[in-house]
Amino acid sequence: MRIRRYAPADLDAVMDLFRESVRRIAIRDYSEAQVKVWAPDEPDRERWAARRASRPTWIAEIDGDIAGFTDLEPDGYVDMMFVHPDHQGKGVASALLETAESEAARLGLDRLYTEASITARPFFERKGFRVIAPQTVSLRGMDFINYRMEKRLA
Numbered sequence: 086m087r088i089r090r091y092a093p094a095d096l097d098a099v100m101d102l103f104r105e106s107v108r109r110i111a112i113r114d115y116s117e118a119q120v121k122v123w124a125p126d127e128p129d130r131e132r133w134a135a136r137r138a139s140r141p142t143w144i145a146e147i148d149g150d151i152a153g154f155t156d157l158e159p160d161g162y163v164d165m166m167f168v169h170p171d172h173q174g175k176g177v178a179s180a181l182l183e184t185a186e187s188e189a190a191r192l193g194l195d196r197l198y199t200e201a202s203i204t205a206r207p208f209f210e211r212k213g214f215r216v217i218a219p220q221t222v223s224l225r226g227m228d229f230i231n232y233r234m235e236k237r238l239a
């Protein structure tokens with residue numbers, strides 16, 4: 086596995102991976118209607134491109150395939166952590182989180198925080214995050230339960 090920085094040419098692959106991961110993995114914990122709103126058939130490509138360009142994003146590659154991606158906002162917020170359904174349970178998210186954590190340490194941040202899906206909560210707990218509070222967030226008119234979680238950095 087190789088971790089590298091995202092480049093604009095990765096946009097379509099990353100958008101596809103996001104949709105697959107939500108629709109095939111997060112569907113274990115959310116309804117069909119919810120995953121279709123979360124990962125719509127026609128996502129806003131411009132908005133995606135702008136978001137990726139606005140913060141560091143890292144890609145995990147396995148044999149040249151994009152297997153997962155994550156990102157880090159300047160205040161320690163991890164917005165995205167998605168692994169392709171064909172590459173679950175291989176340590177992809179672990180490697181990505183390690184990279185984000187190293188960058189956070191380099192920036193002198195004292196914590197990472199996220200809003201973890203029900204699906205991702207056990208992963209983040211395994212990695213030393215604790216739940217601050219469950220919450221209900223509204224996305225395009227649909228309610229989702231997720232968890233505000235944080236990890237204090239040494």
Ligand SMILES: CC(C)(COP(=O)(O)OP(=O)(O)OC[C@H]1O[C@@H](n2cnc3c(N)ncnc32)[C@H](O)[C@@H]1OP(=O)(O)O)[C@@H](O)C(=O)NCCC(=O)NCCS
Pocket residue numbers: 106107110111164165166167168169172173174175176177178179180200201202204205206207208211
């Ligand atoms: C959550 C997710 C990112 C984990 O990715 P992954 O590459 O499979 O995770 P890893 O292989 O690095 O797992 C690391 C550890 O977390 C544990 N873990 C991961 N997912 C888990 C789960 N659902 N339940 C329990 N443990 C889990 C693994 O067992 C592993 O433990 P170990 O260190 O003892 O072996 C992935 O399942 C995913 O993409 N989910 C759907 C999308 C999603 O909801 N993303 C989060 C949005 S906030």
